[in-house]
Amino acid sequence: MMSIIWHTPSIAIRIRASLGRTSCPGLIQLLQCPPLRFQSTNRDMSTLTFPLNDGTNVPALAFGTGTALYNKDAQNAVVTAIKTGFVHLDGAQMYGNEDSLGDAIVASGKPRESLYITTKLNKLSKGQTVKSTLVESLRKLKVDYVNLFLIHMPNHHEVPLTDIWKQMEEVQKEGLAKSIGVSNFRIKDFEEILPGATVKPVVNQIEFHPYVFGAAESLYEYTEKQGIRTESYGGLTPIVRARGGPLDPVLAKITERISKTGGKSVSEGQVLSKWLLQKGVVVVTTSSKEERIKEYLAVPSLPDLTAEEIAELEAAGKKHHKRAFCQWLDEKN
Ligand SMILES: NC(=O)C1=CN([C@@H]2O[C@H](COP(=O)(O)OP(=O)(O)OC[C@H]3O[C@@H](n4cnc5c(N)ncnc54)[C@H](OP(=O)(O)O)[C@@H]3O)[C@@H](O)[C@H]2O)C=CC1
Numbered sequence: 001m002m003s004i005i006w007h008t009p010s011i012a013i014r015i016r017a018s019l020g021r022t023s024c025p026g027l028i029q030l031l032q033c034p035p036l037r038f039q040s041t042n043r044d045m046s047t048l049t050f051p052l053n054d055g056t057n058v059p060a061l062a063f064g065t066g067t068a069l070y071n072k073d074a075q076n077a078v079v080t081a082i083k084t085g086f087v088h089l090d091g092a093q094m095y096g097n098e099d100s101l102g103d104a105i106v107a108s109g110k111p112r113e114s115l116y117i118t119t120k121l122n123k124l125s126k127g128q129t130v131k132s133t134l135v136e137s138l139r140k141l142k143v144d145y146v147n148l149f150l151i152h153m154p155n156h157h158e159v160p161l162t163d164i165w166k167q168m169e170e171v172q173k174e175g176l177a178k179s180i181g182v183s184n185f186r187i188k189d190f191e192e193i194l195p196g197a198t199v200k201p202v203v204n205q206i207e208f209h210p211y212v213f214g215a216a217e218s219l220y221e222y223t224e225k226q227g228i229r230t231e232s233y234g235g236l237t238p239i240v241r242a243r244g245g246p247l248d249p250v251l252a253k254i255t256e257r258i259s260k261t262g263g264k265s266v267s268e269g270q271v272l273s274k275w276l277l278q279k280g281v282v283v284v285t286t287s288s289k290e291e292r293i294k295e296y297l298a299v300p301s302l303p304d305l306t307a308e309e310i311a312e313l314e315a316a317g318k319k320h321h322k323r324a325f326c327q328w329l330d331e332k333n
């Protein structure tokens with residue numbers, strides 16, 4: 001059973017269709033256009049999920065193994081994250097630590113089906129295939145499928161992007177990846193692959209926070225219209241990489257208001273993450289500290305930001321620009 005959701009400006013029409021989910025993803029996706037709406041399916045602390053355009057659900061909070069854990073052994077950090085309640089783990093071939101992510105998955109003792117594992121395709125060289133790299137990732141991760149496989153970057157491959165997307169569709173058909181998507185794609189990258197695609201990417205994982213919102217809003221709107229969900233990384237940039245900007249007083253005010261409303265102290269990182277969740281964006285974050293991991297897992301259950309607070313946060317964000325990663329996303333399409 002799957003849910004097809006159309007959106008008009010004022011109403012959502014849901015049609016239940018008895019279509020097998022994996023038997024015909026291309027057909028299901030065609031039926032699902034225009035786009036899925038980005039509401040959460042539940043608000044339970046650690047199990048908040050968002051629906052994707054292929055009928056699967058993605059846990060809305062992910063624990064990342066790039067950045068701080070880049071080329072490092074991720075086992076201890078990931079075991080702590082899993083034991084504390086994270087089920088969605090974000091890895092990548094490029095991070096050089098899929099092996100230790102796999103060790104953590106084994107050491108956690110969690111059943112495979114209770115975890116949601118993402119990895120990402122690194123630069124594809126001539127003579128390599130997407131499948132061969134994914135099979136190697138699966139060996140390192142010690143699993144026989146990933147939940148989500150992303151093209152990490154659109155612009156560093158020796159093979160045309162259209163061919164790569166075809167190969168992504170193949171590995172999905174073979175069951176090696178339940179869902180397929182992209183990362184760091186601009187509108188022009190989507191325009192390159194979508195005309196020949198039979199399966200749409202389910203997500204675009206990009207840097208997303210108020211200090212890139214001015215630049216990223218049109219991409220966010222475009223992908224939302226296509227039914228492609230945004231996943232954020234670098235979401236804490238305003239407080240960890242760009243202090244002293246116009247967002248500081250706004251964030252302090254909202255943090256104080258939510259702390260009072262909820263009756264317990266919240267952090268600015270939680271408020272930034274709450275903003276992302278309210279925009280239907282999957283939050284990919286990371287921490288070496290159990291206390292912060294617990295904070296992130298508590299974000300879904302915090303009081304919502306009001307529409308006025310969201311507007312104020314976004315207006316302040318648009319007054320300053322700070323991109324920490326992948327500068328090509330600032331190019332005009
Ligand atoms: N697709 C892509 O191209 C990219 C994907 N990613 C993915 O996203 C994940 C998260 O990215 P990242 O940019 O690290 O995410 P965030 O912006 O969420 O930053 C997390 C970092 O912020 C630190 N932090 C949190 N709160 C504070 C605070 N109050 N003061 C100081 N430091 C603080 C944490 O350190 P601490 O340990 O002290 O809590 C942690 O290192 C990566 O691991 C990776 O999986 C990242 C970049 C690019």
Ligand SMILES: O=CCc1c[nH]c2ccccc12
Pocket residue numbers: 066067070092325326
């Ligand atoms: O997924 C992240 C890719 C990336 C781009 N720039 C950096 C710098 C440090 C770690 C990871 C990355």
